[in-house]
Amino acid sequence: MRLALAGVSHHQAPLELRERVAVDLETAGALAHELSSAAARHETVVLSTCNRTELYLASEDEAALAELADRALLSLAGPAAESLAPVAYRLADESAALHLFRVAAGLDSMVPGEGEILGQVRDAYEAGAPGPLLDRVFRMALHAGRRARVETAIGESPASIPAAAAALAQQVFERLDGRRVVLVGAGRMSELTARNLRSRGAIVTVVLNRTLERAEALARELEARAATLDGLAGTLADADVVVSSTSAPGLVLVADDVSASVRARRGRPLLFVDLAVPRDVDPALAALDGCFVYDLDDLEAIVSSSLAGRRSEAVEAERIVTEEAERFRAWQASLAVVPAIASLRARAEEIRSAELARIEARLGRLPEGDRDVVDTVTAQIVNKLLHLPTVRMKEAAVTPDGVLYADVVRHLFGLGEESET
Amino acid sequence: MAELLVLPVLIGYGEAAVAYAGELRGSGRYGRIGIWGVRIGWLAQTALLGVQALSADGFPWGTWAGALNLLSWLIVSAYLIWGCKPRYRLVGLAVMPVAVGLLLLAWAGGGTGVEESDGDGWALAVHAALMLAGFASLLVAAATAFLYLYEDRGLSRRDTRLLRLRLPSLEGLERLSARAALAGLFLLSGGILVGLAGLDVDGLDAAMTVTVAIWAFYGLALLLRREAGLQGRRFAWTLVAGAVLVAIVLPLTHFAA
Numbered sequence: 001m002r003l004a005l006a007g008v009s010h011h012q013a014p015l016e017l018r019e020r021v022a023v024d025l026e027t028a029g030a031l032a033h034e035l036s037s038a039a040a041r042h043e044t045v046v047l048s049t050c051n052r053t054e055l056y057l058a059s060e061d062e063a064a065l066a067e068l069a070d071r072a073l074l075s076l077a078g079p080a081a082e083s084l085a086p087v088a089y090r091l092a093d094e095s096a097a098l099h100l101f102r103v104a105a106g107l108d109s110m111v112p113g114e115g116e117i118l119g120q121v122r123d124a125y126e127a128g129a130p131g132p133l134l135d136r137v138f139r140m141a142l143h144a145g146r147r148a149r150v151e152t153a154i155g156e157s158p159a160s161i162p163a164a165a166a167a168l169a170q171q172v173f174e175r176l177d178g179r180r181v182v183l184v185g186a187g188r189m190s191e192l193t194a195r196n197l198r199s200r201g202a203i204v205t206v207v208l209n210r211t212l213e214r215a216e217a218l219a220r221e222l223e224a225r226a227a228t229l230d231g232l233a234g235t236l237a238d239a240d241v242v243v244s245s246t247s248a249p250g251l252v253l254v255a256d257d258v259s260a261s262v263r264a265r266r267g268r269p270l271l272f273v274d275l276a277v278p279r280d281v282d283p284a285l286a287a288l289d290g291c292f293v294y295d296l297d298d299l300e301a302i303v304s305s306s307l308a309g310r311r312s313e314a315v316e317a318e319r320i321v322t323e324e325a326e327r328f329r330a331w332q333a334s335l336a337v338v339p340a341i342a343s344l345r346a347r348a349e350e351i352r353s354a355e356l357a358r359i360e361a362r363l364g365r366l367p368e369g370d371r372d373v374v375d376t377v378t379a380q381i382v383n384k385l386l387h388l389p390t391v392r393m394k395e396a397a398v399t400p401d402g403v404l405y406a407d408v409v410r411h412l413f414g415l416g417e418e419s420e421t
Numbered sequence: 422m423a424e425l426l427v428l429p430v431l432i433g434y435g436e437a438a439v440a441y442a443g444e445l446r447g448s449g450r451y452g453r454i455g456i457w458g459v460r461i462g463w464l465a466q467t468a469l470l471g472v473q474a475l476s477a478d479g480f481p482w483g484t485w486a487g488a489l490n491l492l493s494w495l496i497v498s499a500y501l502i503w504g505c506k507p508r509y510r511l512v513g514l515a516v517m518p519v520a521v522g523l524l525l526l527a528w529a530g531g532g533t534g535v536e537e538s539d540g541d542g543w544a545l546a547v548h549a550a551l552m553l554a555g556f557a558s559l560l561v562a563a564a565t566a567f568l569y570l571y572e573d574r575g576l577s578r579r580d581t582r583l584l585r586l587r588l589p590s591l592e593g594l595e596r597l598s599a600r601a602a603l604a605g606l607f608l609l610s611g612g613i614l615v616g617l618a619g620l621d622v623d624g625l626d627a628a629m630t631v632t633v634a635i636w637a638f639y640g641l642a643l644l645l646r647r648e649a650g651l652q653g654r655r656f657a658w659t660l661v662a663g664a665v666l667v668a669i670v671l672p673l674t675h676f677a678a
Contacts, residue, residue: 157584167584172576174590267653269591290653292576301581309585 001133001335002062005089005096006069007047007054010110012087021053021076021084029127035072036129042068045128045138047103049120051110056100058133066090093332097137098325104145105321106155112310113154113317118145137328144324148317157306161189162196164302165273168294169197169241172269177201182239184208184232184253185246186218189275193243194222206235210246236261236270245275252276255284262288273299333397340406341390343415348382426469427533431524433462434497438517444510445586452510459513463501466494466524469533476535480546485672486532488553493523495557499604500564503597508589512597515564544619551612552632556667558605559639563664565598566657573654595653598660599646606639628674635671638663 008021023031028046035044035057042065043058053076057069073088074081091099099108104121106113125138149155158164166176173179179202183194186209194204204224209215212228219226227235229252236242236258246252253272262270267290274281274295286293356363356378363371389409396405410416440455470491473481482491500516503509527533572591575583589597613632625633642659645651651659 153585153587156587164584168576170590171572171584171588172591174593266650267655268650269653286577289655294579298579298581301579302584305581305585 001058001060001332002065003056003058003093003096003133003137003332004065004069005054005056005091005099006066006073007052008073008084008088009052009054009108011108012089013084017077017080017084017087018051018053020078020080021048021073022050023048023053023076025123025127028124031072031076032128035068036131041131043129043131043134045124045130045134047121047124049117052103052108054103056096056128056134056137058131058137066092094325094329097140097328097332098321100137100141101144101321101324101328102318104141105148105317106145107148107314107317107321111159111307112314113149113152113156114159115149115155118142118149121145133332136331140324140328144321147320147324151320152313152316154310154313154317157309158303159306159310161275161296161299161303162193164299164306165193165243165275165294166196166200168273168292168299168302169202169271170200172271172292173240175201178203179240180205180238181241181243182206182208182235183218183222183224184229184242184244184280185276186214187245187247187275190243190245191218191222193245193273193275197241197243198222202241205239206231208232208235210248233258233261237264239270241271241273242281243273243275244280246280247276248280249278251282252280253282253285255282255288258285259288262291265290275299330398333402334394336403337393337397337406340409340415341393344389344409344413345386347413347415348386352378352382424534426465426472427524427528429465430462430469431521431528433458433460433465434517434521434524437462437513438521441511441514441517444514452507455513455517456504456510459497459501459504459517463494463497466490466497470494473533473535480543480549481535482532482549482553483545484530484532486527486530488532488549489523489530490527490532491550492553492557493520493527495554496520496523496560499554499557499561499601508587508593509597511586511588512561512565512568515567516561519560519564544615548612548616548619551608551615555605555608555612556671558601558608559635559660559667560664562598562601562605563660565594565601566660569594569598569657570654570661573657591653595656598657599643602639602660602663603643606636606643609636609639628671631670631674635663635667638666 008018010018023046025048028048032044032046035055036042041059042061045056047054047056053073055069055073057065059065070088070090074084077084100121102108104118106115106117109117121138122142125142128134130138158167169176169179176197179197181194181197181202181204183190183204183206186207198204204222206225206227207215207219207222208227208229208231209218210229212226215226215228229246232253242253244252262285269290269292272281272285272291272293274293277296279295281293281295283293283295285291356375363374366374393405393409396402435458437455437458440451440458443451444455473487482488496516497520500513504513504516524533568588569591572583572588572594576591588594609632613636642651642656642663646656
């Protein structure tokens with residue numbers, strides 16, 4: 001069985017080209033099944049995300065495989081096929097597997113270690129039409145992706161402003177389940193941050209805005225209460241996180257105005273996330289017990305440091321991925337000697353059965369129990385004799401001369417000769 | 422022979438203390454190396470205490486040096502309950518140097534050998550073990566509170582490295598320090614009760630007064646946390662101050678003679 005990959009990604013193809021070949025999960029699944037139901041019975045999985053579209057095919061028909069993968073990819077592009085051809089990549093066998101493992105680990109993503117890709121690989125695999133080879137390679141890729149995330153910190157640190165704000169909240173409160181978030185301003189950035197916090201279990205209790213209509217519109221989506229900015233100080237007593245992003249020209253949360261509300265909390269932590277320019281939150285609030293104030297520069301610094309950290313973790317993740325790719329290579333190589341091993345064992349069993357049949361008359365005089373013992377002992381002798389050669393052949397299969405071992409065994413034991421003569 | 426076991430303990434704990442300092446760079450690797458130093462050192466110290474227990478006629482850690490040996494083992498044991506979790510490893514940054522310091526003092530004072538034994542009864546053994554376990558818990562509570570103050574300072578100063586250190590959350594640290602202090606208080610209570618019931622007590626001496634004062638101090642701190650909102654930095658400073666009180670006053674009253 002051979003493996004082939006044809007694809008385009010953000011590394012070389014611009015967005016205009018990538019969107020031509022991008023397909024949703026349903027279409028990707030349908031395409032995979034269509035290709036696999038062709039006469040050649042190819043195994044197919046189509047992986048399509050915003051950064052890449054890749055076709056993975058596996059088949060015995062080595063010659064047609066790469067061409068089919070290439071043709072199927074170009075057909076997706078339609079009239080843009082000509083511009084797609086120079087930026088598309090084609091990989092085979094170990095290189096294709098290694099590429100998939102890197103994709104699943106997030107090493108080929110725009111943001112190293114980004115979390116979504118592992119789920120997208122799983123979805124593509126489940127929607128596709130994998131057979132023995134693609135099933136194995138995708139399972140190993142998912143395992144490699146999980147290992148990279150568990151054994152390194154590549155996916156842990158935040159890679160966007162909303163994620164940085166959520167990570168800060170978790171650093172203060174650990175779990176965000178039931179934590180109360182107050183949203184000051186109904187802008188796009190505060191909405192994204194609120195959604196990120198909500199996805200981790202936090203509750204947006206109130207959306208405050210200069211105009212009530214906008215506050216109400218966002219509050220409805222976030223299942224919160226809407227109010228104007230006049231009620232701001234009163235909301236702080238019960239809040240855990242305050243996300244502020246108004247277009248006000250000056251400070252919205254002035255230390256002198258809200259310090260009484262904050263002091264009433266008796267040191268209970270309160271995180272202010274100020275996403276506005278100019279700033280909404282008075283930096284002097286940070287001096288109060290339990291108050292933490294982060295502005296846009298701070299969050300950008302966190303993201304930047306986090307990306308640097310992810311890149312350094314990527315070195316370790318690459319080692320894990322290479323290790324997994326090596327395991328795949330060993331497994332694939334062992335497939336080449338499986339027929340020889342099977343023939344050798346069949347031949348040995350044939351000889352054993354024939355020899356037992358030859359002395360059947362003499363064995364027939366023995367009690368039933370003794371005949372069973374003879375049968376078991378001869379089977380054990382055969383198994384023990386063949387155990388080491390079997391192990392050695394599988395080990396040798398990984399080396400460049402691996403196939404020679406299989407040929408030598410076939411020659412020495414005359415495997416397949418009876419059928420020829 | 423048992424004395425030789427001190428060396429792997431010191432090497433293990435010392436390596437952990439250095440590795441945890443390196444972990445402040447945020448790589449995660451030093452932390453993994455550190456926790457193995459703690460585990461190996463703890464196993465060696467457990468063996469050392471086992472040899473001491475088997476060789477002695479009575480309670481083998483009745484001297485001040487022996488008590489420090491047992492105390493350092495109890496501190497590391499309490500730390501290991503949480504320290505094996507990656508997020509809590511850095512509590513060892515405050516715990517392991519203390520453990521190394523206590524063990525060095527114990528070694529210098531002859532508390533790691535098997536010769537000394539005062540042959541006292543089980544009541545003293547249980548009393549001493551409970552008291553030492555109580556103080557170990559209080560020291561772990563202080564170490565956790567110290568880490569809380571470090572993290573709180575970092576968050577207040579908007580130190581962007583902090584997220585990469587994978588520290589426990591502020592609330593997690595506060596909860597852990599309160600639990601450790603509560604456990605310490607229970608153990609101290611048990612130790613005091615066993616001491617009063619099983620030992621010949623001739624009035625209230627300085628050591629007993631200080632012990633009861635420490636017990637009352639932690640009891641009050643936990644009560645104020647629950648009832649009067651003594652939380653955050655103020656609670657952490659209270660625990661650190663309590664540990665300093667224990668570290669300074671207790672040796673003077675218990676071991677000065």
